[in-house]
Amino acid sequence: MVRYSPGTALWSDPLSTLRRIQEEMNRGVGGSRWHATTEFPPLNVWRGEGGVLVTAEVPGVSIDDIELTVHQNTLTIKGKSVPDGNVPEESFHRRERHYGPFGRTIALPYGVDSDGVKATTNNGILTIELPRPETEKPKRIEITQG
Amino acid sequence: MTDNTSGVSAGTERTxxxxxxxxxxxxxxxxxxxADALIVTVEMPGIDKDGVNVALEQRELTIAGHCRPFAPDGYALTHAEYREGDFERSFTLSDAIDGSAIQASMKDGILTLTLPKAKPEPSKTINVTAG
Incomplete structure (x- = not known):
């Protein structure tokens, strides 16, 4: 007897397939760029001795419409992109940009002290600096001869 | 409005x-x-206003953005969902545009172009002279 059991990963997010199809259609009509994720905003993560830097592409999103939360080792980015002005649908010749609420949550490699977190936006790129707290830094243990 | 790039390279990348x-x-x-203009808004995250070039030749509008790659000192990229790059796209505009009055501004990685429509040429009367 063969029992068909779909992989759980396939079913965890039924919308991801739809999003992927939409992204591929956009590509066909000359719309969006390639991204390794269908989630918004796409993130790049940088690591260094001093901590982690997260950058996100948020074109057209004002810093006032972005909300960041850090809880232990979890970073949450929430916000909304709002169209500029109220343009009637029929006056569009071409419409490729998307608007609406967005949110991402990522796990950081260590717990972060939220007081030390700095965030800026520049040219549609959000940069979040997450310094590694002293207590989370690796300690060198002196070995003494017994 | 024709997108001149869609057939070949839109959405795809080339070097x-x-x-x-x-x-x-x-x-x-x-x-x-x-009523009197075309408004073009272009998403170019990561592009500084100094890196943007806009050209209008006849009715072909070409938009280009050159990126300055982000390379923070002492950090290495460990997870990437987007790539930095230049932007380029061109359109053939259906309306005649007054090329001398184009306005461009850049905010939060969005380039906004205001392309005022050209006023129609006044019609000319040609006098017929008797030969």
Missing amino acids: AQGTRDVPVFSPTTDIHET
Whole structure:
């Protein structure tokens, strides 16, 4: 007897397939760029001795419409992109940009002290600096001869 | 409004010509019309206003953005969901545009172009002279 059991990963997010199809259609009509994720905003993560830097592409999103939360080792980015002005649908010749609420949550490699977190936006790129707290830094243990 | 790039390279990437080792993307664009202008908004995250070039030749509008790659000192990229690159796209405009009055502004990685429609040429009366 063969029992068909779909992989759980396939079913965890039924919308991801739809999003992927939409992204591929956009590509066909000359719309969006390639991204390794269908989630918004796409993130790049940088690591260094001093901590982690997260950058996100948020074109057209004002810093006032972005909300960041850090809880232990979890970073949450929430916000909304709002169209500029109220343009009637029929006056569009071409419409490729998307608007609406967005949110991402990522796990950081260590717990972060939220007081030390700095965030800026520049040219549609959000940069979040997450310094590694002293207590989370690796300690060198002196070995003494017994 | 024709998108001149969609057939070949839109949405796909190609490497910039010359020495720059960055991909070239077709930027996401909205175009809408008002009574006296076309408004073009182009998403170019990461592009500084000094890196933007806009040209209008006849009715062909070409938009280009050159990126300055982000390379923070002492950090290494460990997880990437987007790539930095240049942007390039061109459109053939259906309306005649007054090329001398184009306005461009850049905010939060969005380039906004205001392309005022050209006023129609006044009709000329040609006098017929008796030969």
